[in-house]
Amino acid sequence: MRTHKLFENNSHTWLMFGRDEEKPNEIIDTNQYMVISNKNALLMDPGGIELFSAMLSVVIKQLPADKVTHLFASHQDPDIISSLGLWDQALPSATLHSPWIWESFIKHFGMNNISYSAIPDEGSSLKIDQVTLDFIPAHYLHSSGNFNVYDAEAKILMSGDIGAALECVDAPLFVDNFDEHISKMKMFHQRWMPSNRAKNDWISRVRKLNIEMMCPQHGRIFKGDDVKRFLDWFEALEVGIIAKST
Amino acid sequence: MSELSNNYFISAAEIAAKLDKTTRIAQQLSLTASNARAVALRAGERAAGFRPLTDFIDRLAEVTIKSSKNINKLAAALSQTSVDKERANSAISHFNAIFIKANDSKFIHSLDEVFERCQHKQKQLENSYKRQISYLSEELVMLSSELRNAVILATLSRVEASQAGEQYQSALTNVADNVEGAANKIREHIRYAQQMVSILEQH
Numbered sequence: 001m002r003t004h005k006l007f008e009n010n011s012h013t014w015l016m017f018g019r020d021e022e023k024p025n026e027i028i029d030t031n032q033y034m035v036i037s038n039k040n041a042l043l044m045d046p047g048g049i050e051l052f053s054a055m056l057s058v059v060i061k062q063l064p065a066d067k068v069t070h071l072f073a074s075h076q077d078p079d080i081i082s083s084l085g086l087w088d089q090a091l092p093s094a095t096l097h098s099p100w101i102w103e104s105f106i107k108h109f110g111m112n113n114i115s116y117s118a119i120p121d122e123g124s125s126l127k128i129d130q131v132t133l134d135f136i137p138a139h140y141l142h143s144s145g146n147f148n149v150y151d152a153e154a155k156i157l158m159s160g161d162i163g164a165a166l167e168c169v170d171a172p173l174f175v176d177n178f179d180e181h182i183s184k185m186k187m188f189h190q191r192w193m194p195s196n197r198a199k200n201d202w203i204s205r206v207r208k209l210n211i212e213m214m215c216p217q218h219g220r221i222f223k224g225d226d227v228k229r230f231l232d233w234f235e236a237l238e239v240g241i242i243a244k245s246t
Numbered sequence: 247m248s249e250l251s252n253n254y255f256i257s258a259a260e261i262a263a264k265l266d267k268t269t270r271i272a273q274q275l276s277l278t279a280s281n282a283r284a285v286a287l288r289a290g291e292r293a294a295g296f297r298p299l300t301d302f303i304d305r306l307a308e309v310t311i312k313s314s315k316n317i318n319k320l321a322a323a324l325s326q327t328s329v330d331k332e333r334a335n336s337a338i339s340h341f342n343a344i345f346i347k348a349n350d351s352k353f354i355h356s357l358d359e360v361f362e363r364c365q366h367k368q369k370q371l372e373n374s375y376k377r378q379i380s381y382l383s384e385e386l387v388m389l390s391s392e393l394r395n396a397v398i399l400a401t402l403s404r405v406e407a408s409q410a411g412e413q414y415q416s417a418l419t420n421v422a423d424n425v426e427g428a429a430n431k432i433r434e435h436i437r438y439a440q441q442m443v444s445i446l447e448q449h
Contacts, residue, residue: 086336
């Protein structure tokens with residue numbers, strides 16, 4: 001699994017983990033993100049059970065396991081958090097931040113030690129050491145209880161499934177040609193996202209944020225002008241339909 | 247008779263499911279006992295020899311229900327422990343993979359404590375698993391020996407039924423058949439469970 005540093009300053013670092021060449025072919029490739037502050041770390045959408053060994057292996061190259069004091073699951077899907085039962089053994093004192101509506105569902109993955117911090121529908125903030133991270137509502141995009149993570153200082157939005165693209169494991173980390181990239185994400189957004197109203201509401205809120213990098217859970221990261229290009233494209237896209245990819 | 251599943255935790259669930267049926271059969275035995283008492287009362291003096299047998303059928307039903315409920319509980323607990331054991335084994339194998347994959351990592355030793363905890367948990371579950379199998383085996387042997395009395399009871403019931411006169415003979419013979427039939431069915435389930443348990447003991 002590859003590790004890529006997205007941002008670093010005096011207070012914290014953003015890392016992206018992904019493009020795992022050893023993962024079984026049948027499972028979708030996922031991007032995991034981690035914010036490391038002075039004494040703590042937040043691991044976002046830590047992935048499925050098949051990914052656990054690879055993920056923990058790359059994490060302990062960066063920091064001691066017990067420094068990962070917070071986990072975040074944007075929603076309840078297995079590719080996001082089915083590894084929870086194993087993280088529960090590895091990080092017994094950690095806190096999992098996740099939508100309130102999924103609490104009793106996510107616990108089915110096995111959670112005897114980790115604490116669940118339920119994020120209310122309107123969102124909330126998490127302060128780890130000197131870093132403030134905002135949980136931005138992204139409901140129905142695609143899950144009915146769903147959040148993004150925004151770091152105003154790093155200007156990074158971890159957008160979960162929004163901006164996700166289905167592509168091969170050796171794909172570049174960043175979008176290099178937006179127009180070409182559309183074909184890799186169009187069907188995913190139309191088929192998985194059920195609500196135009198929820199989509200437009202999210203776009204209007206996200207346009208007000210200062211975003212340098214938009215980091216989805218699958219596919220490539222949008223950087224600079226490509227963030228605005230994505231928002232414009234997404235605004236014009238009709239979702240909640242079954243259509244063939246073009 | 248079905249083959250033992252490759253996964254021991256599925257086999258434990260299969261044992262629990264199979265033994266669940268014994269409680270229901272034992273409850274039928276209890277109904278048979280009530281029915282026997284009613285027929286014996288109606289038959290009056292002609293079934294005088296049958297009446298004390300109904301107490302034995304009652305006792306057999308009571309012991310069988312109690313024992314099969316206990317066996318069910320033990321089998322369900324064994325099934326749960328098997329799943330927990332499987333999960334603990336899975337966690338250990340994931341950690342082992344990490345120790346191989348990341349053995350040169352700077353912070354590999356930060357996993358020592360949690361790994362030790364997982365090993366301890368695995369050991370505890372292993373001990374519980376063995377203990378529960380042993381309890382279950384003992385209880386199965388006990389119920390099986392209680393059910394041997396059912397054959398004697400059925401034989402005695404048939405003898406007494408033949409003395410009860412034409413009017414009641416078939417009803418009382420039917421009671422004897424039911425006792426024997428229920429006991430045989432339960433013993434069949436027990437034999438199956440004992441076979442499965444003896445294979446589980448090897449895991």
